[in-house]
Amino acid sequence: MQEMNAVYRELGISSEVLAYGNKIEQELKERFAAIDDNAEYNQMKVLLAMQKNKVSEACLYASSGYGYNDLGRDTLEDVYADAFHAEAALVRPQIACGTHALAVALSGNLRPGDELFSPVGKPYDTLEEVIGIRPSRGSLAEYGVTYRQTDLLPDGSFDYENIKKAINEKTKLVTIQRSKGYQTRPTLSVERIGELIAFVKNIKPDVICMVDNCYGEFVERIEPTDVGADLIVGSLIKNPGGGLAPIGGYIAGKKEYVENAAYRLTSPGLGKEVGATLGVNQPFFQGFFLAPTVVAGALKGAVFAANIYERLGFGVVPNGTESRHDIIQAVTFGVPEGVIEFCKGIQAAAPVDSYVEPEPWAMPGYDSDVIMAAGAFVQGSSIELSADGPIKPPYAVYFQGGLTWYHAKLGILMSLQKLIDKKIAVLPIQEA
Numbered sequence: 082m083q084e085m086n087a088v089y090r091e092l093g094i095s096s097e098v099l100a101y102g103n104k105i106e107q108e109l110k111e112r113f114a115a116i117d118d119n120a121e122y123n124q125m126k127v128l129l130a131m132q133k134n135k136v137s138e139a140c141l142y143a144s145s146g147y148g149y150n151d152l153g154r155d156t157l158e159d160v161y162a163d164a165f166h167a168e169a170a171l172v173r174p175q176i177a178c179g180t181h182a183l184a185v186a187l188s189g190n191l192r193p194g195d196e197l198f199s200p201v202g203k204p205y206d207t208l209e210e211v212i213g214i215r216p217s218r219g220s221l222a223e224y225g226v227t228y229r230q231t232d233l234l235p236d237g238s239f240d241y242e243n244i245k246k247a248i249n250e251k252t253k254l255v256t257i258q259r260s261k262g263y264q265t266r267p268t269l270s271v272e273r274i275g276e277l278i279a280f281v282k283n284i285k286p287d288v289i290c291m292v293d294n295c296y297g298e299f300v301e302r303i304e305p306t307d308v309g310a311d312l313i314v315g316s317l318i319k320n321p322g323g324g325l326a327p328i329g330g331y332i333a334g335k336k337e338y339v340e341n342a343a344y345r346l347t348s349p350g351l352g353k354e355v356g357a358t359l360g361v362n363q364p365f366f367q368g369f370f371l372a373p374t375v376v377a378g379a380l381k382g383a384v385f386a387a388n389i390y391e392r393l394g395f396g397v398v399p400n401g402t403e404s405r406h407d408i409i410q411a412v413t414f415g416v417p418e419g420v421i422e423f424c425k426g427i428q429a430a431a432p433v434d435s436y437v438e439p440e441p442w443a444m445p446g447y448d449s450d451v452i453m454a455a456g457a458f459v460q461g462s463s464i465e466l467s468a469d470g471p472i473k474p475p476y477a478v479y480f481q482g483g484l485t486w487y488h489a490k491l492g493i494l495m496s497l498q499k500l501i502d503k504k505i506a507v508l509p510i511q512e513a
């Protein structure tokens with residue numbers, strides 16, 4: 082214990098903050114054990130997919146140029162497909178980010194005159210321009226694809242009556258966002274997604290049900306493809322890249338729809354046949370292999386933060402006890418300094434750029450200053466410990482990630498230390 086106190090003190094954590102954190106950690110033993118159980122299950126699922134598809138040393142080699150017959154790329158796609166119980170997958174470094182993956186899946190499967198429908202309210206901010214909710218060059222709207230949405234009911238449940246009314250003869254694709262993103266609605270469990278898909282398919286069996294799976298992979302034992310989703314889409318610098326993928330996105334699901342996306346990503350006629358991997362096969366495979374444990378560490382960090390801050394009287398979403406369906410944690414401070422000090426703490430705990438002090442700044446696409454903390458090995462990677470918060474009421478910070486639980490723990494303790502030093506938070510009496 083002496084040694085542990087000493088090393089934390091060297092990092093800047095007082096013994097009072099460490100003791101408070103350790104006490105909370107003790108109380109979370111059962112929660113953490115359940116998270117580890119899921120990780121074990123998901124690890125076996127990934128291993129099984131790798132063995133079944135005979136991943137070999139040759140799969141780790143790089144291709145260049147056109148990338149014809151890239152064994153590693155094609156095998157990795159089979160591994161993703163099997164692990165997610167899908168028919169096919171597209172897993173590519175040419176997919177620049179999650180938004181791009183979603184845009185490719187949508188534009189590959191929608192044609193002029195079709196309608197896109199979201200039964201879970203407004204999609205992630207960047208999707209607004211992809212769809213054309215906010216007018217934007219090259220949007221689906223410019224290509225004659227219309228859009229409709231039904232909001233969730235105030236209690237977070239599905240508005241089945243209006244969902245039924247919204248589905249019409251033009252409805253071609255239904256998009257369901259699993260994670261709440263930067264909204265206050267609850268994240269959807271895979272089970273609830275399954276109920277929604279069943280309802281939609283009952284009204285229109287041939288509609289394509291796509292799930293934006295960002296931040297959700299490996300949080301549960303099942304994925305949306307296990308409950309009827311035709312397509313799932315995500316980013317490799319979030320959960321499934323395991324912190325090792327330096328770029329990339331994936332689309333998995335029904336073969337026909339994945340291929341439609343591939344013809345959009347590369348070109349009609351070429352589809353999945355081209356696309357050199359330039360040496361990313363190895364980190365893609367290894368990252369996917371590590372992803373279940375990395376996600377478990379990030380989840381523990383989110384649960385830990387919720388309990389740390391809830392007991393100090395701050396608003397937390399999700400709360401300290403509810404079940405988790407993504408890795409994002411929101412904490413509301415009510416004052417700008419809370420958001421700023423929290424982010425400074427996360428930054429100070431980072432392995433990279435720990436000496437940098439983040440400051441609120443005007444960012445494109447935001448209507449207020451935003452502060453961001455990230456000291457990541459991969460730029461913008463949000464499976465790595467990271468936080469950001471718009472400087473506007475209710476002064477909430479969103480944080481996620483942590484390649485290891487220990488690092489997530491340090492980041493949260495460091496944020497708390499900063500808040501205590503600035504007297505924005507006070508430890509409970511018995512701990513002081």
Ligand SMILES: *Cc1c(COP(=O)(O)O)cnc(C)c1O
Pocket residue numbers: 178179180181205207258259260261262293295296316
């Ligand atoms: C991150 C995210 C996206 C977009 O991914 P980028 O990689 O930032 O483009 C889309 N939807 C959800 C729910 C996300 O969390």
